[in-house]
Amino acid sequence: MKQLALILLMTLGSGILSTNAQCCNPKMAELANKQTTASEQADQTDVKAYYFHATRRCATCQAVEKVTKEALKEYYGEQVKFQSINREKDSKNPLLEKYKVSGQTLLIVKGDQVENLTNTAFLNARTKPEKLKAKLKATIDSMN
Known part of the structure:
Protein backbone atom coordinates (compact mmCIF):
# COMPACT_ATOMS: atom_id res chain seq x y z
CA MET A 1 0.00 0.00 0.00
CA ALA A 42 -2.14 33.78 -41.88
CA ASP A 43 -5.91 33.40 -41.44
CA GLN A 44 -6.30 37.18 -41.67
CA THR A 45 -4.07 37.61 -44.73
CA ASP A 46 -4.92 34.51 -46.77
CA VAL A 47 -7.70 34.72 -49.33
CA LYS A 48 -9.89 31.63 -49.47
CA ALA A 49 -12.72 30.57 -51.74
CA TYR A 50 -15.48 28.40 -50.31
CA TYR A 51 -18.10 26.72 -52.46
CA PHE A 52 -20.98 25.17 -50.51
CA HIS A 53 -23.19 22.73 -52.39
CA ALA A 54 -25.65 19.87 -51.98
CA THR A 55 -25.02 16.21 -52.75
CA ARG A 56 -27.12 16.26 -55.92
CA ARG A 57 -25.86 18.97 -58.23
CA CYS A 58 -27.12 20.30 -61.54
CA ALA A 59 -24.90 21.28 -64.47
CA THR A 60 -24.79 24.89 -63.28
CA CYS A 61 -23.68 23.88 -59.77
CA GLN A 62 -20.90 21.80 -61.25
CA ALA A 63 -19.91 24.61 -63.62
CA VAL A 64 -19.62 27.09 -60.74
CA GLU A 65 -17.07 24.85 -59.03
CA LYS A 66 -15.19 24.07 -62.27
CA VAL A 67 -14.92 27.69 -63.45
CA THR A 68 -13.97 28.94 -59.98
CA LYS A 69 -11.18 26.38 -59.67
CA GLU A 70 -9.92 27.23 -63.16
CA ALA A 71 -9.90 30.96 -62.47
CA LEU A 72 -8.13 30.63 -59.13
CA LYS A 73 -5.46 28.40 -60.62
CA GLU A 74 -5.04 30.59 -63.71
CA TYR A 75 -4.74 33.88 -61.82
CA TYR A 76 -3.27 32.89 -58.47
CA GLY A 77 -1.71 29.43 -58.74
CA GLU A 78 -1.74 27.97 -55.24
CA GLN A 79 -2.02 31.32 -53.41
CA VAL A 80 -5.81 31.28 -53.05
CA LYS A 81 -7.12 28.13 -51.40
CA PHE A 82 -10.34 26.63 -52.71
CA GLN A 83 -12.57 24.42 -50.62
CA SER A 84 -15.67 22.65 -51.90
CA ILE A 85 -18.01 21.74 -49.03
CA ASN A 86 -20.98 19.38 -49.34
CA ARG A 87 -23.50 20.92 -46.90
CA GLU A 88 -25.41 17.65 -46.58
CA LYS A 89 -22.49 15.30 -45.98
CA ASP A 90 -20.58 17.81 -43.83
CA SER A 91 -23.55 19.33 -42.00
CA LYS A 92 -21.52 19.91 -38.82
CA ASN A 93 -18.89 22.01 -40.63
CA PRO A 94 -18.45 25.19 -38.53
CA LEU A 95 -18.17 27.30 -41.70
CA LEU A 96 -21.87 26.68 -42.40
CA GLU A 97 -22.81 28.42 -39.17
CA LYS A 98 -20.07 31.04 -39.38
CA TYR A 99 -21.19 32.25 -42.81
CA LYS A 100 -24.90 31.43 -42.31
CA VAL A 101 -24.96 29.17 -45.37
CA SER A 102 -28.22 27.39 -46.20
CA GLY A 103 -27.97 26.80 -49.94
CA GLN A 104 -25.48 26.70 -52.79
CA THR A 105 -23.06 29.53 -52.02
CA LEU A 106 -19.75 30.84 -53.37
CA LEU A 107 -17.81 33.00 -50.93
CA ILE A 108 -14.45 34.75 -51.18
CA VAL A 109 -13.03 35.36 -47.71
CA LYS A 110 -10.05 37.25 -46.31
CA GLY A 111 -10.08 37.69 -42.55
CA ASP A 112 -13.33 39.50 -41.73
CA GLN A 113 -14.00 40.43 -45.36
CA VAL A 114 -16.58 38.18 -46.99
CA GLU A 115 -17.79 38.61 -50.57
CA ASN A 116 -20.75 36.54 -51.72
CA LEU A 117 -20.42 35.81 -55.45
CA THR A 118 -23.24 33.29 -55.63
CA ASN A 119 -25.53 35.29 -57.93
CA THR A 120 -22.74 36.20 -60.37
CA ALA A 121 -21.51 32.60 -60.32
CA PHE A 122 -24.88 31.03 -61.08
CA LEU A 123 -25.77 33.60 -63.74
CA ASN A 124 -22.50 33.18 -65.64
CA ALA A 125 -20.71 29.88 -64.94
CA ARG A 126 -22.23 28.01 -67.88
CA THR A 127 -22.99 30.74 -70.40
CA LYS A 128 -20.34 33.41 -69.71
CA PRO A 129 -17.53 31.79 -67.67
CA GLU A 130 -15.16 34.65 -68.55
CA LYS A 131 -17.50 37.05 -66.73
CA LEU A 132 -17.38 34.91 -63.57
CA LYS A 133 -13.59 34.64 -63.84
CA ALA A 134 -13.30 38.43 -64.19
CA LYS A 135 -15.53 38.96 -61.13
CA LEU A 136 -13.47 36.49 -59.09
CA LYS A 137 -10.24 38.25 -60.09
CA ALA A 138 -11.61 41.74 -59.36
CA THR A 139 -12.95 40.63 -55.98
CA ILE A 140 -9.74 38.91 -54.88
CA ASP A 141 -7.52 41.73 -56.18
CA SER A 142 -9.58 44.25 -54.20
CA MET A 143 -8.93 42.26 -51.01
CA ASN A 144 -5.14 42.22 -51.44
Missing part, protein backbone atom coordinates in the same frame (compact mmCIF):
# COMPACT_ATOMS: atom_id res chain seq x y z
CA LYS A 2 2.85 2.37 0.85
CA GLN A 3 4.51 1.56 -2.48
CA LEU A 4 1.33 2.37 -4.38
CA ALA A 5 0.96 5.67 -2.56
CA LEU A 6 4.63 6.49 -3.24
CA ILE A 7 4.23 5.69 -6.97
CA LEU A 8 1.10 7.83 -7.19
CA LEU A 9 2.81 10.70 -5.37
CA MET A 10 5.87 10.51 -7.62
CA THR A 11 3.69 10.41 -10.76
CA LEU A 12 1.65 13.37 -9.56
CA GLY A 13 4.79 15.29 -8.63
CA SER A 14 6.47 14.73 -11.98
CA GLY A 15 3.28 15.75 -13.79
CA ILE A 16 3.10 18.99 -11.84
CA LEU A 17 6.77 19.73 -12.50
CA SER A 18 6.36 18.99 -16.19
CA THR A 19 3.29 21.19 -16.51
CA ASN A 20 4.90 23.95 -14.50
CA ALA A 21 8.04 23.83 -16.63
CA GLN A 22 6.02 24.16 -19.85
CA CYS A 23 3.71 26.80 -18.49
CA CYS A 24 6.18 29.03 -16.76
CA ASN A 25 9.18 28.75 -19.05
CA PRO A 26 9.28 32.21 -20.68
CA LYS A 27 10.94 30.92 -23.83
CA MET A 28 8.33 28.18 -24.29
CA ALA A 29 5.49 30.64 -23.66
CA GLU A 30 7.00 33.13 -26.12
CA LEU A 31 7.39 30.42 -28.77
CA ALA A 32 3.80 29.28 -28.29
CA ASN A 33 2.56 32.88 -28.59
CA LYS A 34 4.56 33.42 -31.78
CA GLN A 35 3.14 30.25 -33.34
CA THR A 36 -0.43 31.23 -32.45
CA THR A 37 0.06 34.77 -33.70
CA ALA A 38 1.56 33.53 -36.99
CA SER A 39 -1.38 31.20 -37.67
CA GLU A 40 -3.89 33.92 -36.75
CA GLN A 41 -2.13 36.36 -39.07
